[in-house]
Amino acid sequence: MHRATKIVATIGPASSSPETLFQLIRAGVDVVRFNFSHGTAGDHRQRAEDVREAARGNGREVAIMADLQGPKIRVGKFENGRVQLTAGEPFILDAHCELGNEARAGLDYKDLPRDLKPGDMLLLNDGLIVLTVERIVGDEVRTIVKVGGELSNNKGINRLGGGLTASALTAKDVEDIGTAMAIGADYIAVSFPKSATDMVTARQLANIAGAPFGAKPKMIAKIERAEAIPELQGILDASDGIMVARGDLAVEVGNAAVPALQKRMIRMARESNKLAITATQMMESMIHAPVPTRAEVSDVANAVLDGTDAVMLSAETAAGKYPVETVEAMAAICVEAEKSEHVELDRDFLDRTFTRIDQTVAMGALFTAHHLGAKAIVALTESGATALWLSRHSTHVPIFALTTRAASERAMALFRNVTPLASETSSDRDQALKQAVELVVSKGFATRGDMVVLTVGEPMGQAGGTNTLKIVRVGNPY
Template sequence: MHIRDLSRIRHNTKIIATLGPASCNVKLLRDMIAAGGLNIVRLNFSHGTPESHRAAAETVREAARQAGQEVALMADLQGPKIRIGKIAGGGLDVRTGDMLVFDAAYEGEGGRERIGLDYRELPDDVQPGDVLLLDDGLLALTVDSVSGSEIRAVAENARFLKSGKGINKRGGGLSAGSFTEKDFRDLNTALDIGCDYLAVSFVKNAEDMKIARDLAAAGGKGGLPPGLVAKIERIEAVRNLDSIIEASDGIMVARGDLAVEVGNAAVPALQKRMIRRARELRRFSITATQMMESMITNPVPTRAEVSDVANAVLDGTDAVMCSAETAVGAYPFETVRQMAAICAAAEKEQDSLIGTVDDFDDSRRTDHAIAGGAVHVAREVDAKAIVTLTESGTTAFQISRYGIQIPIYALTPHPAAQRRMAMYRGVRPLHLQTSLHRDTALEQVEAELVKLGILKSGERYIITSGTKMRESGSTDTLQIMCAK
């Protein structure tokens, strides 16, 4: 039993933890939320059943209730299974120069003679000279020949190859779509249990996200459909980056499969580019994969992992994500807490993000103008906080695009909007039912913030609101206030 430090760490960058056997209990999750800094919980739909996901969601909601803080649920769809089939004995030793035969028509357990494929279209997608990368790129094979359902390929290095490992083609070009029948079923499950975000795997273009949006439009509990996250892990997605970002609510820099397709060396620069473009186009970004990998078995991260998380924060990412570290690792609480501490330390060195969305915005939208004005005025008057009354969270999100260190408090009467805002960097969402009369509502907001110790008498703050209360998209007013 590890002694947990339950003191609160304040950080603007949001933290996502993947739920699994190591973390799926109410007490641990409560501590991860209340003290560890956990904001979003990821349900990995590559594993589990509809019943297990429903039970997991209930566990998360109960933990959040006990912690007194709403967290978002993100359902991560599996996408197409681009994998090899089963191998007798669980795997085989592959030596440099070995010829392997992959057979899309083979149904039995594989071996040295041939190995089956879950992805039956692979023979149509490759030709002699292509490089196949298995097991996250740890085994490379060059295609020698393709005949019917068979692919013959020569191993370029030695590796023990286990059953069910993934296949990528260097340079991309696999024709598998983003949605499978399983994904359609899982999407309905995610909507049924009230997931706040839906992550779509192996996105190739904006059309994939438009399909997801159409499917999700009728879902979402509390009247708010789930936000859509495009996972950028294919080379085709990099080529179509801007249109995919614009068709999504946010993107995930999914560095595992992406690195296999484009090469490890290309990923850091792509990460910076993707995070920057998401912010410029007024979308959020998540950075994922192996951020704290050593903490699966160790109680502290490596220096390289600390730098990795800090650099993602300095790049301007909205959220950083743990996968196996919290799903099956020995130290899920410590992982989240360490991540929170790294985020907080990096943010201290960052007055605001380099450049602003205004440099790229020609929409002339009222909410964009109000957001930019709030940031500018808050800096000029040395405001303690920026406060926004919001129905959907849109105004708070637009303010968050500037990456300022001034805290943004978003007050909403809707729990679904409160959970949605858990993703936005720098936004601290609060639930508050206010009067329909604006002046009375402003008094209620100030009283609540003073009661919570967020504001003290005499401190200045900026507040945004709408002349039409309780109407989404009506924010049109910005005021400088002084707490009484």
């Protein structure tokens, strides 16, 4: 069954064995996320080799996404590993405290006292604990516990409404970008960007690190700071896509604001010809249970109907008991949701101006395939740009992108409704089109008598050169 929505799965202790990786990719994983908050460069290198081998074993390519840790805005460690905070009691966040106790906690982010003022609300451990800032005394933030609970080592800190000044890129991130390029990462996800400048800087660093390998990764901005919301268009323009990172974002802007923001961000990404990933707690219960809750099923389905390119799994596959079953369940939900997806291609094209020939051909292919009832759209592409434009509009016609470049094939693994395929394309146009249709037929996507819409560029092999649209019926001469 063709599935348009892609699945990103995080690799961790529960899923890093070669056998489990093979099963995950067979179950439907399209992009493997490496969380650079954990593991060494050696760990990432070995896992990258295992991922590539598992993908080859499944006869396909998957993308690798390196997710940078970003600034550590966290409490430090405690003498006994954890403390119990009681509502109404004082509690101090101390930039110079080595080991915390019931009265105070240390800080990984030493500049926190300079970012705060009396009356600010601090949310710890994903908002489960709430502190009210009373006053700042030197390097101490003196607070009153508003909502208590258990606080353990290294839990995160957010300020309600945002406003923390920590840079999106740390020294560790710069080092990790080098590791990511050395292991052949196709995407780099930047944590906590506040503006387009953060993404431009990250891209420059990635391009420099990737130069010895001839690689330029695609950049994903994780939208998880309140300050990023008013800067969203600029961040989109400077990125290849965004991740709707609902965890930290919800803590800063409030849970109730996130669903509408999710829809807005996905819509803006599609309108800007960018990618969108929906993340955080999508199948959280499956960390411990073999089936998802009905609420989780609805959450995934609604993200699909919003038009997200991909849905993402974090702890569910990294540390959960049922990583493969979780991917299988998520894939089934996506397929079912896509059946009811409403297509409005004609309306999508109203009031749109296309200034590039290759983009105009892509839009023509979508319109033609939709109205003629074609079984497939086949794009012969070098860079993947044509496939990206095709994927920005909802259609029930599967898109197959044939490329001679392995890097393009892996990058397109994240594009909604696009199945990337490796092709040793002939330099002769008619022969290349014939080979393209034969490949799609051999994969079982079309049969004799089916109509197929093809796009190709002449001269062959040049990125950005798509200039031809052809309609063929399988089995007829070219």
